[in-house]
Amino acid sequence: MSVVIFAEIDNQQYKKSSLEAISYGKKVASDMGMSCIAVTFNTISGSDQLGTYGADKVVNIASTSEFTADNMSAAFAKACADLGAKIVVISNTYSGKSLAPRVAVSLNASLATNVISYPDTSNGFTVKRGVFSGKAFAYTNLTKDVKVLALTPNSFELNNSGSAVAVESHSVAMDSSKISIVKTEKASGKIPLTEAEIVVSGGRGMKGPENWHMIEELANLLGAATACSKPVSDMDWRPHSEHVGQTGITIKPNLYIAVGISGAIQHLAGVSSSKTIVAINKDPEAPFFKAADYGIVGDAFDVLPQLIQALKN
Amino acid sequence: MKVLVCMSVVPDTTTKITFTDNNTAFNKQGVQYIINPYDELAITRGLELAEANNGTVTVVHVGLADTEASIRKALSMGVNEAIRIDADPIDAQFVAEQIAAIAGGYDLILTGRESIDYNGGAVCGLLGAMLNLPSVNVVTEINYNGGTFEFVRDIDGGRETVTCAAPVVASAQKELCEPRIPNMRGIMAARTKPLQVLPATAANAATVYASYETPAPKRGVKLIDAENASELINILKNEVKVI
Incomplete structure (x- = not known):
């Protein structure tokens, strides 16, 4: 059984919010006696360093298809199932938001977005999430066997006390996407x-x-x-x-x-x-x-x- | 073109959020309810697209009978027909399952980017996966040409233009359009437009809201003299150590 984290690459580096998700996943995995696996698409150099943030293993899915919400979530969900994921951790970025719900459906999982706490497993599996647009918080119990958590960025500390790990490739059949990307515009040098x-x-x-x-x-x-x-x-x-x-x-x-x-x-x-x-x-x-x-x-x-x-x- | 818009009904944005029953339930007392602001954009753009392409717009809402005034408002904006699935919307997964049961045969299914009460932002993706359709999140532009939709969507630190053949699910973000305000003719017409009430289909709960809390109050503001504003930088650097 494992905690699987979606490690998002942006501009040839891992997003800080994904590193937060890995450190989060490591703590949850340790508390629950599971392994912590980071999954990445089309790996970049330095992926072994995800180990320092807590990944016990890094798994790479290579593909020449264009990645969009439909085919990427399907491939990621397949990898999660192959890796025995009980808990899936995704950062609630725009890409994370388009993946998490689809992954939850594929895995027949409970989904919680805007998560801002570690799970409390003393009575089920409860996380705290932001609701009413910041005016309140809710304690949500995830009742299905598999759980998908989408974390609010900047909510968890980075812990880079681990050491580098091997990057393994994992083969998942990647469907072509029904969505075609025509144009991408990014403001260079701007902090999201x-x-x-x-x-x-x-x-x-x-x-x-x-x-x-x-x-x-x-x-x-x-x-x-x-x-x-x-x-x-x-x-x-x-x-x-x-x-x-x-x-x-x-x-x-x-x-x-x-x-x-x-x-x-x-x-x-x-x-x-x-x-x-x-x-x-x-x-x-x-x-x-x-x-x-x-x-x-x-x-x-x-x-x-x-x-x-x-x-x- | 057949458009389906999924609509939530939420507390007005000025609502002070409080809870009852030992913080296990939202306190509905005195709360004014409105159509979720992002869903209002989805309805408006749905109407514009349908009007330009000989189409119709159906609104679907999962909720109890007390939300019907908001559904009538959607009809008064120009929506052709409405469906209310008679159930308390437990969570995003429950709502998406209910909507998926009636969502066949539409070219475009629209949701808001998120509801401003539970902020899940999940129904668009959930519906896409449940119906095996592509989903496009947080769109600020939708155009249609000969069976294909073109969307501009927000991505982290920028925007992206994508195309996708119908049918497709998308979620509306601010900037998509200006919400349409119902006119008198629309309000009169809405009274007699069809509002079908359907029973909920069986669905297992995926989440349970156990309790709620509101943010801890601030300890009080420390004021800095405007004549000596640079003191703020000193405090942030040396006391709070945040810069």
Whole structure:
């Protein structure tokens, strides 16, 4: 019996969220007396290093077919079955989200997404997951024999105390996909919002898209991703992919800096799991100050240049 | 073109979330319910595609009778007919199984990217696998040309354009369209449009919600003088050690 982890490659390296999933899988496997196997598609050099994050074995599926949700999930599910998977761990990235449900159906498994805790096996198999877009958590019992867990990125510590392991190839018949990829566009050098450890976010208080260079400069100095509130994306000041909140993306970085965002309940829902929250707003009554760890009551146009200058020094 | 849109009914986005029965059940008291915002986009784009291609849109919802006002709202947006599967939606897998039982014969099956209550984001993929159809997640554009759909979807750190022959399942992301607001004629017409109620098919629960909790309150904000804002950097660096 094993815990099988989907190890996702992006831009010729393993995603940090997949390494988190492997460290998570290793702990679960140790607690339950199982082995921890990382499965990768079209391996890259350095895959043996997945062992340092906890994989007892790395299994590679090689294929010349184009990978999309349908054929990749089918091949991954077959590999899981071959490897005796009882627990399947996938990071809840966009690719993970398209795979996990299909894998759960193929394996006749229970599925939990947005998982933010290790399983409690004292009475069944229970995990904590985020619900109501960050406004609450639910303890969910997975009742089927096989379990598929999709982990929220940035929720678990990396543990790289292991050592390198061998990479074995595993042959799975790969169907051709019914979906054809026509074009892929990636913003180069940008940190994906859901995986960013620091996020700098702007709201209507920034007064217009022409002032975003200050948000971007602060973000660059901090190695942060940029985000925005709903009104800002609704007014097309920023792309919708940056909108965090209840109807946007839910994030949980180590540090969230909100500039000129009042902190409506819908916005707070998407960011309240952030470990440290800083609110900068000229209105001392802004609701964000009740949800923040640190606050500055002041105009963004006075405060941001000071922060940027301090970081440059 | 036949379009099926799967619709959830969720608490309004301004709802303060609380629980009852020793934190084992969601407190529905005083809660206003709405069509899940992403599903509203799916309905709207479904209608636009059907209108341009001589098609029809059916809405399916798994829920109890108290959700019918929201179903009528979908009909007033222009949806041709609705199906309510009479069951409490236990989890995503249960809902997908119920919908899969009636989802044959459609060219396009749409869901929202996720519901804003349980945030599973799973029904699109579950339905795809159950019906043995391809599924395309988080789409911001859908176009149709001679039996083939073209989707633009969000991927990690970018976007991707894909094509797929009908039938296919896809989930709607923000930016797909502006949600349609029902007009008076639509509201009048909705009253007499068909709303079929079907019994649920037997399904085994895959998950059980044991209990809930709300996030721990913050300890209180520490204010930093705006004249001395650089102190914030000092604190984040040396006290919180986060940068």
